[in-house]
Amino acid sequence: MTKLEQVFPLQAQRVHEVCGAGAFSFAAMACGQVDATILWLQSGWQTEQLNPTGLTQFVSPKKLVMVHADTHKDLLACSEDGLRSGAVSLVICEVTQKLDLTAGRRLQLAAEEGGSTGILIIPEGAGSNATQTRWHCSPIFEGGHTSNKNLTLQDWQLIKNKSGTLTNWKVYWDAKTHRVIVVSEDGK
């Protein structure tokens, strides 16, 4: 059975996909694992924005470079440039359309060349077969009633893995140690 340490922090020089309501938390937690600059790409027309004040518990917003591309093509082209340059260690791209195999493979090759990791935040079921891993993340209700509990409990399902089995984890983010803590593990 795959352990979380084997797949997260995400394998470098690869592109990964994540979907579901908790996809942004997943991306933010992945940001928290890296030390260098992060390139975050989104479409310019999107009204939903990343809130840097909320991001501070995961990663310092200083490390982020935001790119607002006008078209889907530009978005993918910029991601490819970012992955290939090697100047950033993590490229996060909010994709809003279905990715075909060519696009996925191109990004994969760019990541291999530049030695950086890519995360594509995709709508559900819109991924490409070229991805290394695909995750489905959703926030879960923790129960109990305390005002200062850590509200980051997530259910992470590994729904595609090129080098291992599929597993489920319940995790939360520890802001003090900057780590993802596994609550429970169950195989599938």
Added chain:
Amino acid sequence: MQRRIVSLWFPRMASDRILRANPISAPFAVTSHEKNTERLYCLNRQALRLGLVPGMGLSDARALCPELLTQPSDLHADDRFLKLLARWADRYCPWVGFDGHDGLLLDVTGSTHFFESEADLLADIHERLTSYQLNVRSGLAETIGAAWAMSHFSKGVIQAGQLKTALSPLPVAALRLDDETCATLQRLGLRTIGDVLAIPRATLGRRFGLPLMRRIDQALGDQPEQINPASPEMSYAARLSFPDPIGLYDDVMAGLERLLNRICEKLKTQEMGTRILLITCQRVDQASVQVELRLARPMREAASILPLFERSLREIDAGFGIDQIRLKALTIEPLPLKQLEASSTPEKKNDALSDLITRLGSRIGLEKIKCFQPAESHIPERSFTVSPAAYCEPEGQWYSKTSRPLRLFPPETIGGSERSPPSTFNWRRMKFSIANATGPERICPEWWMDDPNWRSGLRDYWRVETTEGRRLWLFFTPQNPAWYVQGEFA
């Protein structure tokens, strides 16, 4: 060393400039529009001979001389022309200043020995300028005031030590006085500079005050006066013409490399860096293609700039071939030399990031690549600012707030008008029931800033946990009762 100053006066510069381009052998005048009438501003020799004078109304002039040709004045073009002349005057000395809008002052100290005599120097200036169809008057003396007096009211050279004798016969206006003082002096019977100098200084000072005294002292060299030379305009541009038109990408790249090397060398000696580069490709069919490259940081290394051009150069349509390439650095910024540090790794990384920003910028525009800056505001949307990453460094202190959501969106209404959070609600066609709600956190609109989104008054924010799992940021507006969703937590 004795100072030697040349004063050049172009008494008919405006008309000379126009007539140089279109020679006319007829009365010609440049007119300017002042106080709602057209007045003659500058006349050529034939017009002057007919009795027309500058300042005369255009309709009067037409009555006197019906065949008069006119053209409106263009002061900016005149200034540009004078600038050209100043550059031309560099051949006589490096220190050239402007004298009003129609004159130049040259500090020829130490450069007169290139000519047999100072008179020869003036003769050379006259000969060259006359061959350019310009009317010029000149004077050479050891002070600016005396040279000016000679060029405007006499001509020639004042030898060293003969200032007083040479200036004495000139009218008082040669002291660069305003009209009022001149008129008063004339009314008192003081017609020449010699007359003025004969009066005791104390008397003159009491009657006319400081300006007259200063002008006299400046003319006689008792008080220093400086020429302010125009700062040299550095232009960072290079051009390459080809004997045969080129069209291949590699050829254009090779040409560009040569141009870039030339510009970068110049930038290096001046300790400057460029931010914007413009390539103009002149095609055989007279059309031209322009490509602009905006850099994310000032640069001057040809080897690192060249690869950044790759993408935009591929988009050039060469048509039947490119005749000429011109490269110009449009924006220049100081880029001082830096000492290399032993641990230069972090610096290098930043350069790579800037290159990436440039590369992305050439694709989607440099202003679309942004970074976050913290801002001092309680309003969630204004607690940060987004600014172009190429022009600012990420700075400032971020404070970790777990009570702020990870995602923000424009408020989406979910209905309800109760003060306490609704137990169930619909949002984005999903049904949610609230398990825990933490709040309220009251945020007031900033009265000093009129934000249309905050017209609904103050807001009570609640952090809400739903049994479905999603953790949302809701707010209630007590002044216009309604519930909204504005953000989602991790």
